[in-house]
Amino acid sequence: MLKIDNLHAAVDGKAILNGLNLEVKDGEVHAIMGPNGSGKSTLAQVLAGRDTFQVTGGAVDWDGTDLLALPAEERARAGLFLAFQYPVEIPGVSNAYFLKAAVNAIRRHRGLPEYDAMDFLSRVKAEMKAVGMREEFLYRSVNEGFSGGEKKRNEVLQMALLEPKLAVLDETDSGLDIDALRIVAEGVNRLRSPERSMIVITHYQRLLDYIVPDQVHVLSHGRIVRSGGRELALELEEHGYGWIDAGAKAAPATGATGG
């Protein structure tokens, strides 16, 4: 289980997360929605351990471990996966080499034998077929010259290969046409299991037609201001984010003074 307690984070001295609380139980899928700039990506990156963001308060407990005390790569090896909103290009490093290094780093950590080139190729090719990626993408540099949709599929491919315990998907649906969206959603649904939890960050409710969340949260000014079931997403779609912001300003800012 993931338990985020009163989390505060800042970048360059500017507060972005202002007392965020969230609990995600094993096997659950939570959707996080919110206007641009509300802190969705910041939450994702703080959970993944990016040190450009400073945690200024609060705690994150993950299955009894202090998540914030772990370096980024150890979080990843322990099963935390982040599908990036903007996947990074690494020129000169082939996707195959990168994926194999990642899979083996995680397998080593789990005490599993490392894949050799043959095992890896057969595994990766099967997963690529599932996300509709051609084999040539193995031999191109990581994300270099990929279209927006290809980058997102590459993220889903990595998620499938790395079999995370907790996956955070940061706007994996943005900029996708409906077919690509369906493939991404299928990728996520295939991974749903009682041991695996997911946080699906999205700007639009349409993704939730394909990935049915257990809970929906609305993030505004670095805090979760509303939580509910699927219907909250539909409500949001109908009224727009202005509706939430109006409500948030009126509501007492509990915990927002902690940082």
Place this chain on the structure above:
Amino acid sequence: MNAPLSPPSAATRADALGAFLEQDYTAGFETRLETDTVPKGLSEDTIRLISARKGEPDWLLDWRLEAYRRWLTMTPPTWAAVSFPPIDFQDIVYYSAPKSKKDGPKSLDEVDPELLRTFEKLGVPLHERARLAGVAVDAVFDSVSVATTFQKELGEHGIVFCSFSEAVKTHPELVRQYLGTVVPPGDNFYAALNSAVFSDGSFVFIPKGVKCPMELSTYFRINARDTGQFERTLIVAEEGASVSYLEGCTAPMRDENQLHAAVVELIALDDAKIKYSTVQNWYPGDKDGKGGIYNFVTKRGDCRGARSRISWTQVETGSAITWKYPSVILRGDDSVGDFHSVALTNNLQQADTGTKMIHMGRNTRSTILSKGISAGRGSNTFRGMVRVTPRAEGARNYTQCDSLLIGDRCAAHTFPTIEVRHPSARVEHEATTSRIGEDQLFYAMQRGISAEDAVSMIVNGFCREVFKELPMEFAVEAQKLLGVSLEGSVG
């Protein structure tokens, strides 16, 4: 609970990057031996002493003295983007040899076991049982060659591979015919100094039509304190001959700077091919810039014959200062010159390196591929010259020059010079600069890959095109040097 938490990954990442960049210099040990060392300082007497020690013929002594007189009239070059205090040329030892090796070449059994152990420790076993498969080695220790392997086998093909001193004795006519014909004694300040005081080095002669059946290599080791190393290498490939030659270098860690001023001359006659590869790992100095080798080297190849080809491949990771421009004179029609280079500077290392391609023959072609990596406060300069002379109809050059920066205190500079005097020439130049970004490292770490491995991966990817030009064993060595894991890329 609300006290600012410093994320642990910040420190971890900095340490990991630091560890990658500060891998220990493993070749930094010193061998204790009795030596035959001439006193510090340089004069005509020093040169006569060196020449006498080596039992040289008069013509060679005269050649040295002539070079010395030229050198006296010259001043050190100042155009390179490197800075260092003036060198006191009277404070250097110009000749130092292990004592047991006074009377020229001996069989391996007679070589001091301490020397054999030194080379073994450096990964260059010389004794019969452990010899590197398929590689003949000439081992140069300070001023002299201590052993050359596989001489007999090579001799059966008519190939001469021996120390320079030995060649002067056994093949004086060949040495005399070719010495100084590519890099004349007065070529530049350091070449003139080398010509005056050069001590040893390797000599290779591949006769007409012979393809050398194994890689030839020289391993240079500086050991003695306050000693300069001035080796001279001469490689001649006659018509239709071909050879691949490798060169490796290391030195002990010391607080003083040591001078290495070598000259390498390559001569390729009609249809001959010479491939010359270097992995240069002289001691670079410590992280504050104390100590390290000054590597001031003149390397030049002469494609003297039609359809000949000379390829330089270098991986430069060592030395406090590198000043080096392996070049090719494309004299023969349809001849080809290549320059493939990886130069890494870290801490306070300075590298000013590059090449010259001089197109003189018709339809001559050259390729320049330079990869500069700067980290720490390192400074990396690429200087490339492409000259197409009025005779060189149809000459073509392609230059690609890429720089990779690690961190934000390092520097990379590119100075291309293009002189075209024939309207049919095609000269293309491309250059890129990239930086290993925090976003790239974080992306890799989020996938469970450590920052060191991520840097290695990116650096290795950046250098791939050059590494694939190296003979297999050297490619492995080069990757290790750059801290790259040996695990190959799939596919």
